[in-house]
Amino acid sequence: MNKNIILCGVGGQGTVLASRLISASAMARQIPVLSAETIGMAQRGGSVFSHVRMGDGLYSPMIARGEADLIIGFEPGEAVRQLPFLKPDGQMIVSSRPVMPVTAALSDTGYRAEAMLEYLSSRVSRLVVVDAEKALRDVGSPKVLNLILLGAALRAGALGLSAEDLKASVRRLIPEKFHALNFRALDYEP
Amino acid sequence: MHDEFVMGNEAIALGALAAGVNLVCGYPGTPSTEVLETVAKRRGESTYVEWSVNEKVAMELAGGAAYAGARALVTMKQMGLNVASDPLMCLEYIGVKGGLVVLVADDPGPISSQTEQDTRSFAAFSRVPLLDPSSAEEAYRMVQEAFELSEKYQTPVFLRPTTRVSHGYASIRVKDPEEYVVHQAEGFVKDSGRWVIFPRLSFANHRKIEERNALLRDVFSDFPLNRTEPEDPSLAGLRKGVATGGFSWTYVMEARKNLGALRTLKVSTPFPFPEKLAVSFLSGLDEVLCVEELDPYIERELVYVCGKYGLKTRILGKTTGHMPLSGENSRDSVQAALAAFMGLPVPAVPADNPPPLPVRPPVLCAGCPHRASFYAVKQAMKGRKTVFCGDIGCYTLGNAMPLDMVDTCLCMGAGLGIAQSLNHLEKDRSCFAFVGDSTFFASALPGVVNAVYNQAEFTLIVLDNSTTAMTGHQPHPGTGRTMMGSVVEKVSIENILRGIGVSAVETVDPLNHALAVETVRKTADLPGVKAVIFRSPCVALFRSPARVSVDPAACVGCKKCIREIGCPALSVRDGKAVVDSAQCNGCTLCMQLCPAGAIRKEEAR
Numbered sequence: 001m002n003k004n005i006i007l008c009g010v011g012g013q014g015t016v017l018a019s020r021l022i023s024a025s026a027m028a029r030q031i032p033v034l035s036a037e038t039i040g041m042a043q044r045g046g047s048v049f050s051h052v053r054m055g056d057g058l059y060s061p062m063i064a065r066g067e068a069d070l071i072i073g074f075e076p077g078e079a080v081r082q083l084p085f086l087k088p089d090g091q092m093i094v095s096s097r098p099v100m101p102v103t104a105a106l107s108d109t110g111y112r113a114e115a116m117l118e119y120l121s122s123r124v125s126r127l128v129v130v131d132a133e134k135a136l137r138d139v140g141s142p143k144v145l146n147l148i149l150l151g152a153a154l155r156a157g158a159l160g161l162s163a164e165d166l167k168a169s170v171r172r173l174i175p176e177k178f179h180a181l182n183f184r185a186l187d188y189e190p
Numbered sequence: 191m192h193d194e195f196v197m198g199n200e201a202i203a204l205g206a207l208a209a210g211v212n213l214v215c216g217y218p219g220t221p222s223t224e225v226l227e228t229v230a231k232r233r234g235e236s237t238y239v240e241w242s243v244n245e246k247v248a249m250e251l252a253g254g255a256a257y258a259g260a261r262a263l264v265t266m267k268q269m270g271l272n273v274a275s276d277p278l279m280c281l282e283y284i285g286v287k288g289g290l291v292v293l294v295a296d297d298p299g300p301i302s303s304q305t306e307q308d309t310r311s312f313a314a315f316s317r318v319p320l321l322d323p324s325s326a327e328e329a330y331r332m333v334q335e336a337f338e339l340s341e342k343y344q345t346p347v348f349l350r351p352t353t354r355v356s357h358g359y360a361s362i363r364v365k366d367p368e369e370y371v372v373h374q375a376e377g378f379v380k381d382s383g384r385w386v387i388f389p390r391l392s393f394a395n396h397r398k399i400e401e402r403n404a405l406l407r408d409v410f411s412d413f414p415l416n417r418t419e420p421e422d423p424s425l426a427g428l429r430k431g432v433a434t435g436g437f438s439w440t441y442v443m444e445a446r447k448n449l450g451a452l453r454t455l456k457v458s459t460p461f462p463f464p465e466k467l468a469v470s471f472l473s474g475l476d477e478v479l480c481v482e483e484l485d486p487y488i489e490r491e492l493v494y495v496c497g498k499y500g501l502k503t504r505i506l507g508k509t510t511g512h513m514p515l516s517g518e519n520s521r522d523s524v525q526a527a528l529a530a531f532m533g534l535p536v537p538a539v540p541a542d543n544p545p546p547l548p549v550r551p552p553v554l555c556a557g558c559p560h561r562a563s564f565y566a567v568k569q570a571m572k573g574r575k576t577v578f579c580g581d582i583g584c585y586t587l588g589n590a591m592p593l594d595m596v597d598t599c600l601c602m603g604a605g606l607g608i609a610q611s612l613n614h615l616e617k618d619r620s621c622f623a624f625v626g627d628s629t630f631f632a633s634a635l636p637g638v639v640n641a642v643y644n645q646a647e648f649t650l651i652v653l654d655n656s657t658t659a660m661t662g663h664q665p666h667p668g669t670g671r672t673m674m675g676s677v678v679e680k681v682s683i684e685n686i687l688r689g690i691g692v693s694a695v696e697t698v699d700p701l702n703h704a705l706a707v708e709t710v711r712k713t714a715d716l717p718g719v720k721a722v723i724f725r726s727p728c729v730a731l732f733r734s735p736a737r738v739s740v741d742p743a744a745c746v747g748c749k750k751c752i753r754e755i756g757c758p759a760l761s762v763r764d765g766k767a768v769v770d771s772a773q774c775n776g777c778t779l780c781m782q783l784c785p786a787g788a789i790r791k792e793e794a795r
Contacts, residue, residue: 010550011552012555012773023195023359024195027193027195027361032360032361033195033359033360033361034358034359034360035358035359035360036354036357036358036359037357037359039220039221039357044552044553044554044555044584044587045550045552045553045555045758046550046551046552047550057447058444059325059439059440059443059444060437060440060441060443060444060521061354061358061359061360061440062354062440062441062520062521063521064444064520064521064522064525065521065522065539067521077547077548080544080545080547081547083542083544084539084540084542100548100761101548101549101550101551101553101758102553102590102756102757102758103548103549103550103551103591111545111546111547111548112545115545116544116545119544119545142771142772143772
């Protein structure tokens with residue numbers, strides 16, 4: 001199985017942990033994995049991305065334009081930013097909840113998430129929009145957007161992995177006291 | 191052996207441990223930091239590890255260890271190599287006994303650095319051999335080879351990953367601890383003819399260095415990590431080749447899958463350059479495209495080889511306008527450049543017109559004490575003729591609107607020199623230098639001594655958040671923790687400043703806004719060199735459960751909170767301020783400046 005996945009969002013949203021969970025799950029299945037992510041100054045509220053590539057015959061952890069099978073967007077604007085990387089028939093999972101940059105609050109330009117989501121739905125036929133506001137409320141924690149989005153990707157059949165694969169990785173990578181919450185987020189269905 | 195999914199920097203650390211490294215030291219800097227952190231996590235009892243106070247000190251420690259026959263690794267980013275260059279330049283002339291590997295991570299882009307300097311060029315300048323890995327797997331192997339080379343040829347050896355190698359992850363095969371080399375240091379043997387640098391010794395050793403490097407050019411021509419990948423027979427008629435190295439090699443190899451394969455030279459040892467391998471690569475080629483980041487290093491070497499051996503191959507790259515002069519390469523940019531070089535159609539970038547995307551410059555975190563410190567100084571000095579000299583760290587982000595509190599930023603510690611100089615020229619200007627706690631210890635002390643001795647007049651602001659925040663929270667002398675796991679006496683910033691003779695040293699909590707403003711106002715007007723230490727811990731390290739919220743009935747919609755401090759947790763909805771409770775840390779700065787008293791502290795949850 002060869003798969004190219006991009007996770008994107010704003011620094012602090014938990015994209016890195018999500019990409020680690022995907023990578024660890026693939027590795028547990030003996031699939032070679034390469035990945036790359038943003039580390040450093042951009043983590044302070046800037047645009048961040050992770051590239052995850054699985055399969056044989058890979059040299060670079062970076063994904064080229066039009067090569068991603070799946071984009072998991074933690075933020076509507078960031079999903080639009082990464083859209084050029086999606087394959088023509090690729091899948092996208094996107095959170096509906098915008099993160100306003102400080103600059104937008106200052107200049108009162110306040111960008112509109114609806115415009116981003118409309119644009120995405122006009123371009124991506126295999127699009128799943130996750131109502132993050134509601135999901136986080138239902139699950140009962142503002143910190144598990146990453147597991148909610150991974151769950152949506154699982155149910156869309158976009159990861160090539162099973163819920164059990166991901167849960168096993170959660171058990172290995174996340175402290176035990178958070179397991180129940182993370183499983184609830186992963187299994188959450190609206 | 192076992193498989194592990196590791197970051198490039200972790201691979202380097204594991205490789206060094208597998209080589210039996212005895213001492214590891216360095217100073218944090220993106221993208222190099224995780225090497226030392228991984229050593230600290232995974233080391234056995236025989237490996238000593240420390241965050242040194244700066245790169246120069248680290249280089250000197252590592253050199254001393256290598257004098258004693260120990261294997262030593264010193265880690266830094268490319269900017270740090272500038273700080274460490276004095277001891278390194280001399281170490282190359284003195285030579286080493288134990289293996290000394292100098293890990294310098296370069297940052298094409300640049301993504302989080304001031305310059306796009308190229309350590310390959312520094313290697314040629316300093317005459318220190320350099321290995322240039324393309325992946326985590328290669329980095330793991332190369333760090334072990336680097337120790338061998340260092341001991342065999344008695345020279346420090348550079349290992350130079352770039353950001354994408356350092357921060358890329360791969361599943362790789364690594365040794366189990368039982369398989370690690372056990373390296374015993376012999377101990378320092380007195381020999382002043384060897385370890386004391388004098389002009390006569392430098393003259394003699396300079397010749398030996400050049401002779402050794404000439405030998406290494408040949409040795410590296412047979413080095414298995416330098417190699418030529420063959421071309422597709424169908425493309426041989428083009429008589430074209432590609433020369434590459436480092437992370438760009440991965441881009442070239444991916445593009446070969448899509449475009450067809452040209453003969454490809456992979457340079458893993460840019461210095462000394464594998465000349466003979468290059469000559470055999472060039473034979474029969476009319477044109478070669480050089481695909482590399484930062485300096486046109488391979489390109490210049492190939493031009494030199496062509497001149498030296500009378501070859502007619504045209505060498506294309508950055509200097510001929512075929513590749514960009516600055517910035518990172520990418521899968522797409524390399525594929526497009528190769529397609530053009532091969533005479534293939536270059537795929538057009540589809541014209542897309544998405545709605546305007548939000549711009550996201552990095553910002554100080556919600557609740558960051560630096561925001562409160564900058565705001566206090568801004569309020570205290572309102573209407574005065576000032577200059578605010580910034581420095582390197584999270585607090586460089588104080589330059590963003592609406593704070594707009596960083597007028598200069600050059601390199602670590604430079605704000606002190608700039609601030610005192612500006613006051614010498616303009617006596618009526620109130621000059622400030624802002625420096626973080628880790629930067630204070632790393633590079634501000636000579637600036638303070640200079641100011642006191644030379645009768646300068648400026649205010650030093652120390653932003654003490656009790657950690658090295660930007661690079662991911664490393665300890666430093668003010669934290670009282672070491673990488674060996676000990677809790678030790680903290681080095682006091684106040685005592686240092688008083689000891690040097692700074693006239694007034696005030697410490698204040700920046701989150702107490704009124705007191706902070708008053709303290710700055712009083713202190714800044716004193717004559718000579720004076721200091722305010724803003725002390726409040728980094729919110730990313732010590733997360734507070736406190737939150738504030740806006741009472742919409744009380745909010746008058748003046749937006750003062752938003753206009754004044756630029757906190758990412760604050761935004762406007764339906765004309766009223768709102769607080770994002772997922773980001774808020776309850777620092778209460780916005781609450782303290784709200785003229786309507788509409789922001790309230792919530793009970794801790």
